[in-house]
Amino acid sequence: MNDSTIESVTVNQLPIMRDPRGALTVVEFKDFIPFPVARLFFIRDVPSGTTRGAHAHFRCRQYMICQNGVVRIALADGSKEKTIELSQGQGMLVEPGIFATETYLDAGTELLVLCDRPYEKDDYIHDITEFMNYRKK
Amino acid sequence: MNDSTIESVTVNQLPIMRDPRGALTVVEFKDFIPFPVARLFFIRDVPSGTTRGAHAHFRCRQYMICQNGVVRIALADGSKEKTIELSQGQGMLVEPGIFATETYLDAGTELLVLCDRPYEKDDYIHDITEFMNYRKK
Numbered sequence: 001m002n003d004s005t006i007e008s009v010t011v012n013q014l015p016i017m018r019d020p021r022g023a024l025t026v027v028e029f030k031d032f033i034p035f036p037v038a039r040l041f042f043i044r045d046v047p048s049g050t051t052r053g054a055h056a057h058f059r060c061r062q063y064m065i066c067q068n069g070v071v072r073i074a075l076a077d078g079s080k081e082k083t084i085e086l087s088q089g090q091g092m093l094v095e096p097g098i099f100a101t102e103t104y105l106d107a108g109t110e111l112l113v114l115c116d117r118p119y120e121k122d123d124y125i126h127d128i129t130e131f132m133n134y135r136k137k
Numbered sequence: 138m139n140d141s142t143i144e145s146v147t148v149n150q151l152p153i154m155r156d157p158r159g160a161l162t163v164v165e166f167k168d169f170i171p172f173p174v175a176r177l178f179f180i181r182d183v184p185s186g187t188t189r190g191a192h193a194h195f196r197c198r199q200y201m202i203c204q205n206g207v208v209r210i211a212l213a214d215g216s217k218e219k220t221i222e223l224s225q226g227q228g229m230l231v232e233p234g235i236f237a238t239e240t241y242l243d244a245g246t247e248l249l250v251l252c253d254r255p256y257e258k259d260d261y262i263h264d265i266t267e268f269m270n271y272r273k274k
Protein backbone atom coordinates (compact mmCIF):
# COMPACT_ATOMS: atom_id res chain seq x y z
CA MET A 1 0.00 0.00 0.00
CA ASN A 2 1.15 3.49 -0.85
CA ASP A 3 0.46 5.76 2.11
CA SER A 4 1.01 9.23 0.62
CA THR A 5 -1.81 11.49 1.75
CA ILE A 6 -3.22 14.83 0.69
CA GLU A 7 -1.32 16.31 3.65
CA SER A 8 1.99 15.44 1.96
CA VAL A 9 1.20 17.93 -0.83
CA THR A 10 3.00 21.12 0.15
CA VAL A 11 3.20 24.45 -1.71
CA ASN A 12 6.28 26.70 -1.74
CA GLN A 13 6.73 30.23 -2.96
CA LEU A 14 9.96 30.26 -4.95
CA PRO A 15 12.26 33.30 -4.87
CA ILE A 16 11.80 35.65 -7.88
CA MET A 17 14.25 38.45 -8.65
CA ARG A 18 12.55 41.12 -10.75
CA ASP A 19 14.20 44.12 -12.36
CA PRO A 20 13.69 46.05 -15.63
CA ARG A 21 15.56 43.27 -17.50
CA GLY A 22 13.02 40.63 -16.52
CA ALA A 23 12.15 38.10 -13.81
CA LEU A 24 14.54 35.36 -12.65
CA THR A 25 13.11 32.53 -10.56
CA VAL A 26 15.55 30.21 -8.75
CA VAL A 27 15.04 26.69 -7.45
CA GLU A 28 17.87 25.50 -5.22
CA PHE A 29 17.10 21.77 -5.15
CA LYS A 30 18.47 21.29 -1.62
CA ASP A 31 15.83 23.73 -0.34
CA PHE A 32 12.76 22.40 -2.15
CA ILE A 33 13.26 19.10 -3.97
CA PRO A 34 13.50 16.04 -1.68
CA PHE A 35 14.83 13.73 -4.43
CA PRO A 36 17.53 13.65 -7.11
CA VAL A 37 15.99 14.88 -10.36
CA ALA A 38 16.23 12.48 -13.33
CA ARG A 39 13.82 14.11 -15.78
CA LEU A 40 11.81 17.24 -16.35
CA PHE A 41 9.04 18.22 -18.68
CA PHE A 42 7.23 21.46 -19.34
CA ILE A 43 3.83 22.15 -20.78
CA ARG A 44 2.76 25.30 -22.62
CA ASP A 45 0.51 26.51 -25.47
CA VAL A 46 -2.45 25.06 -23.56
CA PRO A 47 -5.87 26.54 -24.46
CA SER A 48 -7.24 28.19 -21.30
CA GLY A 49 -9.67 25.98 -19.42
CA THR A 50 -8.02 22.77 -20.71
CA THR A 51 -7.61 19.85 -18.29
CA ARG A 52 -4.53 17.60 -18.49
CA GLY A 53 -2.87 15.03 -16.26
CA ALA A 54 -5.62 13.05 -14.52
CA HIS A 55 -3.43 10.24 -13.30
CA ALA A 56 -1.43 9.03 -10.33
CA HIS A 57 2.03 7.45 -10.31
CA PHE A 58 2.93 4.23 -8.56
CA ARG A 59 6.54 5.25 -8.02
CA CYS A 60 7.42 8.64 -9.55
CA ARG A 61 7.90 11.61 -7.20
CA GLN A 62 7.21 14.99 -8.77
CA TYR A 63 7.68 18.65 -8.03
CA MET A 64 5.40 20.92 -10.09
CA ILE A 65 6.31 24.55 -10.74
CA CYS A 66 3.91 27.09 -12.21
CA GLN A 67 6.07 29.22 -14.53
CA ASN A 68 3.26 31.45 -15.74
CA GLY A 69 -0.47 31.94 -15.20
CA VAL A 70 -2.49 29.77 -12.83
CA VAL A 71 -3.00 25.99 -12.69
CA ARG A 72 -5.85 24.53 -10.65
CA ILE A 73 -4.83 21.09 -9.39
CA ALA A 74 -7.43 18.64 -8.09
CA LEU A 75 -5.80 16.09 -5.78
CA ALA A 76 -7.07 12.81 -4.36
CA ASP A 77 -5.39 10.23 -2.14
CA GLY A 78 -8.18 7.62 -2.13
CA SER A 79 -9.89 8.92 0.98
CA LYS A 80 -9.57 12.72 0.87
CA GLU A 81 -9.68 15.34 -1.87
CA LYS A 82 -8.25 18.84 -2.10
CA THR A 83 -7.89 21.52 -4.78
CA ILE A 84 -4.89 23.83 -4.95
CA GLU A 85 -4.35 26.81 -7.27
CA LEU A 86 -0.71 27.14 -8.17
CA SER A 87 0.29 30.63 -9.35
CA GLN A 88 3.39 31.91 -11.13
CA GLY A 89 6.48 31.21 -9.03
CA GLN A 90 4.85 28.59 -6.81
CA GLY A 91 6.02 25.00 -6.53
CA MET A 92 4.30 21.92 -5.15
CA LEU A 93 5.49 18.45 -4.12
CA VAL A 94 3.33 15.57 -5.39
CA GLU A 95 4.27 12.16 -4.02
CA PRO A 96 3.35 8.87 -5.75
CA GLY A 97 -0.12 7.58 -4.92
CA ILE A 98 -1.73 11.03 -5.34
CA PHE A 99 -4.17 11.37 -8.25
CA ALA A 100 -3.67 14.84 -9.78
CA THR A 101 -5.71 16.61 -12.46
CA GLU A 102 -4.50 19.99 -13.74
CA THR A 103 -6.69 22.68 -15.30
CA TYR A 104 -4.83 25.50 -17.07
CA LEU A 105 -6.91 28.52 -16.08
CA ASP A 106 -5.28 31.42 -17.95
CA ALA A 107 -4.04 31.66 -21.53
CA GLY A 108 -0.24 31.41 -21.35
CA THR A 109 -0.26 29.17 -18.26
CA GLU A 110 2.93 27.10 -18.14
CA LEU A 111 3.82 24.17 -15.89
CA LEU A 112 7.31 22.72 -15.28
CA VAL A 113 7.52 19.30 -13.61
CA LEU A 114 10.64 17.75 -12.04
CA CYS A 115 10.66 13.95 -11.62
CA ASP A 116 12.88 11.48 -9.76
CA ARG A 117 12.58 8.80 -12.47
CA PRO A 118 12.80 8.52 -16.25
CA TYR A 119 9.54 8.01 -18.16
CA GLU A 120 8.04 4.59 -17.45
CA LYS A 121 4.80 3.77 -19.25
CA ASP A 122 3.69 1.29 -16.57
CA ASP A 123 4.01 3.85 -13.75
CA TYR A 124 0.70 5.62 -14.56
CA ILE A 125 -2.77 4.97 -13.14
CA HIS A 126 -5.22 6.75 -15.45
CA ASP A 127 -8.42 5.09 -14.25
CA ILE A 128 -9.88 6.62 -11.10
CA THR A 129 -11.67 3.38 -10.11
CA GLU A 130 -8.44 1.42 -10.46
CA PHE A 131 -6.74 4.14 -8.39
CA MET A 132 -9.36 3.93 -5.61
CA ASN A 133 -8.97 0.15 -5.48
CA TYR A 134 -5.19 0.48 -5.44
CA ARG A 135 -5.30 2.89 -2.51
CA LYS A 136 -7.64 0.58 -0.56
CA LYS A 137 -5.08 -2.24 -0.65
CA MET B 138 43.76 26.47 -16.51
CA ASN B 139 40.26 25.64 -17.63
CA ASP B 140 40.37 24.03 -21.06
CA SER B 141 36.71 24.13 -22.10
CA THR B 142 36.53 25.32 -25.69
CA ILE B 143 33.84 26.67 -27.99
CA GLU B 144 33.73 23.17 -29.50
CA SER B 145 32.35 21.80 -26.20
CA VAL B 146 29.17 23.87 -26.68
CA THR B 147 26.65 21.49 -28.23
CA VAL B 148 23.02 22.11 -29.18
CA ASN B 149 20.26 19.50 -28.90
CA GLN B 150 16.72 19.51 -30.21
CA LEU B 151 14.54 18.29 -27.34
CA PRO B 152 11.49 16.11 -28.03
CA ILE B 153 8.21 18.07 -28.11
CA MET B 154 4.83 16.34 -28.09
CA ARG B 155 2.17 18.64 -29.55
CA ASP B 156 -1.56 18.05 -29.65
CA PRO B 157 -4.67 20.26 -29.34
CA ARG B 158 -4.20 20.33 -25.55
CA GLY B 159 -0.76 21.99 -25.82
CA ALA B 160 2.94 21.24 -26.20
CA LEU B 161 4.89 19.00 -23.82
CA THR B 162 8.71 19.10 -23.97
CA VAL B 163 10.65 16.37 -22.15
CA VAL B 164 14.24 16.36 -20.94
CA GLU B 165 15.46 12.92 -19.87
CA PHE B 166 18.60 13.92 -17.98
CA LYS B 167 20.45 10.70 -18.88
CA ASP B 168 20.16 11.63 -22.57
CA PHE B 169 21.20 15.29 -22.43
CA ILE B 170 22.59 16.45 -19.06
CA PRO B 171 26.10 15.17 -18.27
CA PHE B 172 25.93 16.15 -14.56
CA PRO B 173 23.62 15.78 -11.56
CA VAL B 174 21.41 18.88 -11.39
CA ALA B 175 21.55 20.84 -8.12
CA ARG B 176 19.75 24.04 -9.12
CA LEU B 177 17.69 25.56 -11.87
CA PHE B 178 16.58 29.04 -12.73
CA PHE B 179 14.31 30.45 -15.38
CA ILE B 180 14.12 33.91 -16.90
CA ARG B 181 11.07 35.52 -18.45
CA ASP B 182 9.30 38.88 -18.86
CA VAL B 183 12.43 40.13 -20.64
CA PRO B 184 11.93 43.13 -22.94
CA SER B 185 12.86 42.02 -26.48
CA GLY B 186 16.40 42.96 -27.45
CA THR B 187 17.61 42.89 -23.82
CA THR B 188 21.04 41.41 -23.10
CA ARG B 189 21.64 39.43 -19.89
CA GLY B 190 24.30 37.06 -18.59
CA ALA B 191 27.69 38.32 -19.83
CA HIS B 192 29.78 36.19 -17.53
CA ALA B 193 31.67 32.93 -17.29
CA HIS B 194 31.78 30.44 -14.42
CA PHE B 195 34.91 29.03 -12.84
CA ARG B 196 33.21 25.80 -11.81
CA CYS B 197 29.49 25.68 -12.61
CA ARG B 198 28.33 23.48 -15.50
CA GLN B 199 25.10 24.59 -17.15
CA TYR B 200 22.54 23.34 -19.61
CA MET B 201 20.42 26.11 -21.15
CA ILE B 202 16.97 25.40 -22.59
CA CYS B 203 15.00 27.87 -24.69
CA GLN B 204 11.41 27.43 -23.56
CA ASN B 205 9.92 30.08 -25.84
CA GLY B 206 11.10 32.55 -28.47
CA VAL B 207 14.73 32.85 -29.54
CA VAL B 208 17.87 33.60 -27.51
CA ARG B 209 21.06 34.67 -29.31
CA ILE B 210 24.04 33.50 -27.25
CA ALA B 211 27.49 34.98 -27.87
CA LEU B 212 30.18 32.57 -26.63
CA ALA B 213 33.91 33.05 -26.05
CA ASP B 214 36.54 30.66 -24.74
CA GLY B 215 39.47 33.11 -24.61
CA SER B 216 40.74 32.33 -28.08
CA LYS B 217 37.67 31.70 -30.24
CA GLU B 218 34.19 33.20 -30.44
CA LYS B 219 30.90 31.82 -31.72
CA THR B 220 27.26 32.92 -31.75
CA ILE B 221 24.39 30.45 -31.47
CA GLU B 222 20.67 31.13 -31.76
CA LEU B 223 18.71 28.87 -29.47
CA SER B 224 15.06 28.44 -30.47
CA GLN B 225 12.07 27.02 -28.60
CA GLY B 226 12.73 23.40 -27.61
CA GLN B 227 16.49 23.56 -28.10
CA GLY B 228 19.03 22.92 -25.33
CA MET B 229 22.72 23.73 -25.10
CA LEU B 230 25.55 22.59 -22.84
CA VAL B 231 27.79 25.39 -21.51
CA GLU B 232 30.84 24.20 -19.60
CA PRO B 233 32.74 26.38 -17.09
CA GLY B 234 35.32 28.69 -18.63
CA ILE B 235 32.98 29.78 -21.47
CA PHE B 236 31.92 33.44 -21.41
CA ALA B 237 28.25 33.62 -22.47
CA THR B 238 26.10 36.64 -23.24
CA GLU B 239 22.40 36.13 -23.98
CA THR B 240 20.21 38.47 -26.03
CA TYR B 241 16.46 37.82 -25.80
CA LEU B 242 15.36 38.43 -29.39
CA ASP B 243 11.58 38.02 -29.28
CA ALA B 244 9.03 39.32 -26.77
CA GLY B 245 8.06 36.31 -24.63
CA THR B 246 11.46 34.63 -24.95
CA GLU B 247 12.08 32.34 -21.97
CA LEU B 248 15.26 30.59 -20.88
CA LEU B 249 15.56 27.70 -18.40
CA VAL B 250 19.04 26.89 -17.03
CA LEU B 251 20.05 23.68 -15.22
CA CYS B 252 23.20 23.86 -13.03
CA ASP B 253 25.38 21.30 -11.28
CA ARG B 254 26.03 23.54 -8.27
CA PRO B 255 24.12 25.79 -5.89
CA TYR B 256 24.53 29.55 -6.31
CA GLU B 257 28.05 30.67 -5.38
CA LYS B 258 28.75 34.39 -5.66
CA ASP B 259 32.51 33.85 -6.17
CA ASP B 260 31.98 31.51 -9.15
CA TYR B 261 31.26 34.35 -11.63
CA ILE B 262 33.70 36.21 -13.91
CA HIS B 263 31.87 39.33 -15.10
CA ASP B 264 34.86 41.24 -16.47
CA ILE B 265 35.90 40.19 -19.99
CA THR B 266 39.53 41.33 -19.47
CA GLU B 267 39.75 39.31 -16.28
CA PHE B 268 38.25 36.37 -18.20
CA MET B 269 40.79 36.65 -21.04
CA ASN B 270 43.65 36.72 -18.51
CA TYR B 271 42.15 33.74 -16.67
CA ARG B 272 41.97 31.70 -19.89
CA LYS B 273 45.59 32.56 -20.76
CA LYS B 274 46.84 30.95 -17.55
